[in-house]
Amino acid sequence: MKNILLTIEYDGTLFSGWQRQPEKRTVQGELERVLGIVCRCPVQLNGTSRTDAGVHALGQRASFKGDFGIPTDRLMLAANNILAGGMNAVGKAGDLRILSAEEVPEDFHARFDAKGKKYVYKILNCQETQIFRRNQYYQVRKELNADAMRRAAGYITGTHDFKCFQSAGGQEKKTTVRTVYELNIIEGKTEAGQRTLSIEIKGDGFLYNMVRIITGTLVEVGLGKLSPEALPDILKSGQRQKAGHTAPPQGLYLSKVYYDLEDLAGL
Amino acid sequence: MKNILLTIEYDGTLFSGWQRQPEKRTVQGELERVLGIVCRCPVQLNGTSRTDAGVHALGQRASFKGDFGIPTDRLMLAANNILAGGMNAVGKAGDLRILSAEEVPEDFHARFDAKGKKYVYKILNCQETQIFRRNQYYQVRKELNADAMRRAAGYITGTHDFKCFQSAGGQEKKTTVRTVYELNIIEGKTEAGQRTLSIEIKGDGFLYNMVRIITGTLVEVGLGKLSPEALPDILKSGQRQKAGHTAPPQGLYLSKVYYDLEDLAGL
Known part of the structure; x- marks a missing residue:
């Protein structure tokens, strides 16, 4: 079982905050959707901070576990590719990206281990x-x-x-x-x-x-x-x-x- | 019959361009809607430039005619008030505002008279x-x-x-x-x-x-x-x-x- 820690940047303007909510565009929801495509399995993210609607992040952290084949560095590139939504996308596209992805020990938790x-x-x-x-x-x-x-x-x-x-x-x-x-x-x-x-x-x-x-x-x-x-x-x-x-x-x-x-x- | 010339500023990100289109949020459509409320009559704007989706304006011009009672300076304040959508609005709200409104001769046209x-x-x-x-x-x-x-x-x-x-x-x-x-x-x-x-x-x-x-x-x-x-x-x-x-x-x-x-x- 791998445990991956992400560093994430987002423009919070067009998100209804971090936390997953039905029918709403949230950072957690969008990341879980895209990581699910890339990892070919359902993904549940533990975010460090549940930022409110309109709030931005330069270095949010989130971790998730799974048994997926894709190497950690490719995972970030593939997810960012989907998130960017084309070269000259306007509006929402490109308002969220992963800055780093690293494998961490299995007992590490992005929120509980934050000092x-x-x-x-x-x-x-x-x-x-x-x-x-x-x-x-x-x-x-x-x-x-x-x-x-x-x-x-x-x-x-x-x-x-x-x-x-x-x-x-x-x-x-x-x-x-x-x-x-x-x-x-x-x-x-x-x-x-x-x-x-x-x-x-x-x-x-x-x-x-x-x-x-x-x-x-x-x-x-x-x-x-x-x-x-x-x-x-x-x-x-x-x-x-x-x-x-x-x-x-x-x-x-x-x-x-x-x-x-x-x-x-x-x- | 009054003829009013507006100077307009907008962030084009969340507009489908200048030109009025059914079911789409356009700068012309949004301005005509708000000016219609303020002037209490249907408003048809002649814009100088039909900017594309995503394109911004610091000084777009548009003129419109009508027999409305509201004084020209109040018209701008009232329209901007509606457009601003509250003090701390996030997202679309506040992405469009009128910078000036002036009465011009009846034969003046914002587009045809532009040099x-x-x-x-x-x-x-x-x-x-x-x-x-x-x-x-x-x-x-x-x-x-x-x-x-x-x-x-x-x-x-x-x-x-x-x-x-x-x-x-x-x-x-x-x-x-x-x-x-x-x-x-x-x-x-x-x-x-x-x-x-x-x-x-x-x-x-x-x-x-x-x-x-x-x-x-x-x-x-x-x-x-x-x-x-x-x-x-x-x-x-x-x-x-x-x-x-x-x-x-x-x-x-x-x-x-x-x-x-x-x-x-x-x-």
């Missing part, structure tokens, strides 16, 4: 509506104060009870204590010169909508609606309504999954 | 597949020689019979002679640092697929498959098969429509 994750949240900070970027950035029209956002981020980094940054509707978790190892705010520019802010956050685990609520809170700090120094009290309160809004899904990218604790903690 | 147009064709020139840019650039993996492309562009600029750069399937035109006033190749970088080339072309009119075939020909020059000095003979031959391939639709943007000859010719 942590890194997300990137991309903000486009300019006044004029940018229709060509609407599915890949959260556009904030008023100028954001990146320094204030960095001060707020300093309070979020570390081990805390992050209950205030959790939406209702996720799976029940035993504890809401998590460790955020890094939370960086990086300024950049698009090709056309518009200002961008990328929020990079690395942690040992994330509560439901945690990155999007942290982003919404940092945006409110950047707009001057919330003081950076309010963050310790918000965290201590454990109350969702004290934190900022939930930033929209299209700015969020699952960037990396860590299976090595030293790599995660930057040791 | 020329400017198109931009965007190329992403890097090796690694860029899934998030797939619908907005033509990705060319091997390095393009921009200087060679500029030499070839020099032969295309001016007044010529452009029959060799015309696809079958367009409307029959009386003459295939056109004037290209400008053809510039501008190098840039994406946010992530990948190389881009923008081909900007301004002319008094374009044959069917002319910009895409000129682009395909320039790409072949940039790859060293075709010599820049072959261009005069290709033009003279009038034979489609001597020119390069038709570049895919998703890199093409209708950038500007000119109603003033002096503006077009840069006088």
